[in-house]
Amino acid sequence: MDVLLATIIFIVSYLFIMTDKINRAIVALSGGTLLLLTGIFTTQDIFTEYIDWATIALLFSMMVLISITEKTGLFTFIAIRFAQRVGGRPIPLLVGVGVLTAVGSAMLDNVTTVLIFVPILLRITKLLNIPSFPYLLMIIFSSNIGGAATLIGDPPNIMIGQAVEHLTFLSFFIHVGPIALIMFLTMILFIYLCFRKTLSSSVIDARELEKMDAAAHLHKTPMLYKSISVLILTITGFLLHAFVHIDLTAIALAGALLLLFLTQDELEAERVFEKVEWVTLFFFVGLFTLVGGLQEVGVIDELARAIVLTTDGDYVNTTLLVLWVSGIFSGIVDNIPFVAAMIPVVQEFESYGMVYLDPIWWALSLGACLGGNATLIGSSANVVVAGLAERSGDRISFVRFMLFGVPIVLLSLVISTIYIYLRYLLPYISQL
Template sequence: MSVTIAIAVFIISYIFIMSEKINRALVALAGGVLLLLTGVYQWEDAVTSYIDWNTVALLFAMMVLVAITRKTGVFTYIAIWLAKLVKGKPIPLMIGIGFLTAIGSALLDNVTTVLLFVPVILTLTNLLQLPTFPYLLTIILTANIGGTATLIGDPPNIMIGQAVPHLTFLSFLQHTAPIALLLLGLVLVLLSIWFRKQLKQIDSNRIDELMQMKESQYLKKSPLLFQSLSILLLTIIGFLLHPVFHIDLTIIALCGAILLLIVSEKEVETDKIFEQVEWVTLFFFIGLFMLVGGLEEVGVIDELARSIMWLTEGDMTNTALLLLWVSGIFSGIIDNIPFVAAMIPVIEEFETYGMTNLDPLWWSLALGACLGGNGTLIGASANVVVAGLADAQNKPIAFVKFMLYGIPVVILSLIISTIYIYFRYLLPFQQPL
């Protein structure tokens, strides 16, 4: 009976999350509470075993760091500076925004990055009278690609990094950043070709208006600027030095957030900063972990692992490539966060079937989930955030229209990832020592 309840609650919750008719955090939490009420597991199990507090705390810390830094106006300054640098030319502006978004997503996280850049881009496109869709599409695609490059760039990577201690910040830079950089270049070329007719030369008066803007007016030159940028940089350096000092990433991020809150207390009120934290996202994660915990409690995760092993006959190459494509396809349909939450215990279970080196599987999951999120508007959290910001400004993104561009990008990304994974991880694995 518990198996039926856990599966039913999980599927129904998924359907409501995909429909977006009810707040997804509320749906996930309601599903988790229902599992508690029906006795699938106890509250103590949820708190101690299934909710990944490290992931929740790491996201919280990064949100605090960025919320304070945003008050300095540095991100608006950068966007206007870029627009002026390319003299308002539509295609170079799109490419520049793509690079900025990818870098921001790698160093901060993709949800935070789109929250920072989308409002600025909407303002710039209105000023220059440019169509917004190409730029919003660029932000979404490059945010997910850039987020693939680092441990903190995309929530799925954070979850994988917390589950596998030896996959450090530096590990992600070494293994996922190279292919992310390659895909970023290819996708920006594709976008330039697709939108070359829509993004033609614009009215010179509009360009003059842009060039007269003073980006320095948006930059608040106060002690907070130096404090926030310095501590943000120190936090990222701490991530890079994690293998040396062996301090948990969550502790590094929390130390950075708390330190910045303390030193900036005279300029910003702590309670105001906490109001800007994306609590909905954090509670969505908590509810999600509870939903997946129900499947783990009743043995569904174990059975899924056995099924994959049966399909691939335990062959590492077949398992890794199947995981890559399944991750890519499913992440485009059902949001990559819950998919990765469900798959982490599945991969961990493979070790009990004799697979000693699981790293190719972790990289397959990371690449498939992060890159597959570009398939639809609900494929990744960043997509949903951009769509919501666009709707608020009466610039809605059509679901089907997005798919016409997103699906080809995902297919291209998965093909290149297949080649990358095979030659970097699987071919050496097949060769005798």
Template sequence: MEVILTGIIFIVSYIFIMTEKVNRAIIALAGGTLLILTGVYTIDEVFTQYIDWNTIALLFSMMVLISITEKTGLFTFIAIRFAQKVKGNPIALLIGSGILTAIGSAFLDNVTTVLIFVPVMIQITKLLNLPLFPFLLMIIFSSNIGGSATLIGDPPNIMIGQAVDHFTFLSFLQHTGPVAIIMFVIQILFLLVIFRKSLKEARPEVEKIVKLDAKEKLLISPLLYKSVSVLLLTIMGFILHSIVHVSMTAIALSGAILLLLLTEKDLHTEKVFSKVEWVTLFFFIGLFTIVGGLEQVGIIDELARLLVATTEGDYVTTTILILWMSGIFSGFIDNIPFVAAMIPVIQEFESYGMIYLDPIWWALAIGACLGGNATLIGASANVVVAGMAETAGEKIPFLRFMKFGLIIVFISLIVSSIYIYFRYLLPYTNM
């Protein structure tokens, strides 16, 4: 009975999130509350087992850092300079935003990158009077694709890296990096085909952007130096976190608290907190809660075990099926809890006689990261971008995003299947 009830609550919640008739944070929290009231799990279990407080704390910390830094005019300065460098060309802006986002997502992490870069693109599109939607799509797709290339780029990769001792930063770069590069090129071509006409027809106010003095928008003050210094220190901490053995969440929290202490006389803490995307944070809490219900009643575990039964332990079939399963499910239930459920299942594969599991781990990593592009709730970066866009008055329609996201994910899984088969599975079948 609990299984059926949990499934119904999840499906109904998801339908309401898709239709967007009610705020998605309210729906997610309502779904989680219903699961608590019906006894699927206790509130203690929700708070201690299913809500990923590391992700919530990381997001909150970066929002604080970005909101303080934004007061200095730095993002507006960068936006104007970027637009001037490409002379306001919409196509060049679209490609440039994708390249910068992908690189940032690979070497920072995709959530941090979009928190930094989305305000910049919002400023640019407003200045040039360009449609924001194509640029938001480019940022989301590029963040998930770029994040799939490295150990620290996307939360699922971090989780897999922690589960497999011999996986290093270089390992991910060597194994997931090539398919990420291929998909990045494909998604740029895809978005250019889709939006080339509308961007060409746009009439960007280039003269307006050329005449602007970017330096006038930059507030040269102690606040600027403090903000940039702490932000750079935090980013450096992200890059070196595996060396210094400090979690990214701890680094982000330290950076946020340090900057709050340093800028208390310049900015009231209440004003800083008022700029935090609270709706996005509470949506994450609700989403973790309702997906936790699927974990609690064993639905996710059962789906994973069904995979093994379906393939009858065949190595090649299992690997490809995990790729597609992780790609599809990660798009609809968020890739973090899905990967969390799959890790112990894959570890159990050794008991089925599968000794060399590396290709299966790569299939899970690639599928989970790239599958996150399917919907607005498929990955943490998607939710963050949607929240920031809504705050700026540019709401991203769930179904409109999914129309493009599903195409990108389908292409990603086809390309990844070919890549995994020829790189890992074909040599195995010839042994």
């Protein structure tokens, strides 16, 4: 009975999250509360076993760091100055938007990056009188591909990194970074071929753009230099994490608290905390609770067993199946709840004799992050961009987005399959 209840609550919650009609945090927390009321587990179980507080703290810390830095106008200054440097020319601007978004998503996180750049981009496209859709598409694809390259770039990677201690910031950069770069260049070419005629024929008027004073948005106060310094220190700490043996969450928390202390005279902590995406954090809390219910009743164990049975326990087939299942499902549903459900499944593979799980973790990461490009609900960044665009009067059609998103994802999965097979699976086979 508990298995049926936990499964129904999880599926119904998932469906409500997909429709996005009710706030996702409320849905996830409600599902978790229902699991409590049905007696599937206790409050102590939730808080001590199932909620990954390290992931919550890491996300919170990055939100604080970015919130303070954003107040300095640094990100707005960079975006406007770049648009002016390319003279507002549509195609160079398109490529530049992709580069800025990908780098920002890799070093900050993709949700924060799109929140920063989309409003600025929409303003620039209106000034230049060019269609916003190709640029919004570029931002979404670049944010998910760039976010895949690092541990902190996309929430699924953060969750995997926290679940597997030896997968460091540097590990993600070395193992997932190369394929992310290949996919980014492929995606740039794809979008260029799709929109070159439309953008080349656009008649632009860059006079209003040139009149914009980028420097006016940059507040050259001590807070600017403190923010940049602490951000650099924090990212350096991530890179050295494996050598200094300090937990990633501890590094992020230290960076956030240091910046709060250094800027308290210029910016009250209350104002910083107002900008923290509390809905996202509570969504994660509810999500971990929902998945915890499935773990408690043994559904996760059965899923792992089903995957192993499907592939007859073959290591190569299991790895590639995880890649494709992750890619397809992450396009249909938000990749965050999917990865939350898959992490304990992959961990369970060890009990079936699969000792070396790293290639499977990379397959899950690539499938979830790149698969999120398929639809507007595939990742949190997609949902955020669609919402910002609609409020600005530039609504993105779900079907129109899929016409570009699905081919990109299929291409991503094919390239990722080749990459994973040649880099990890072929050497493994040759050693047998």
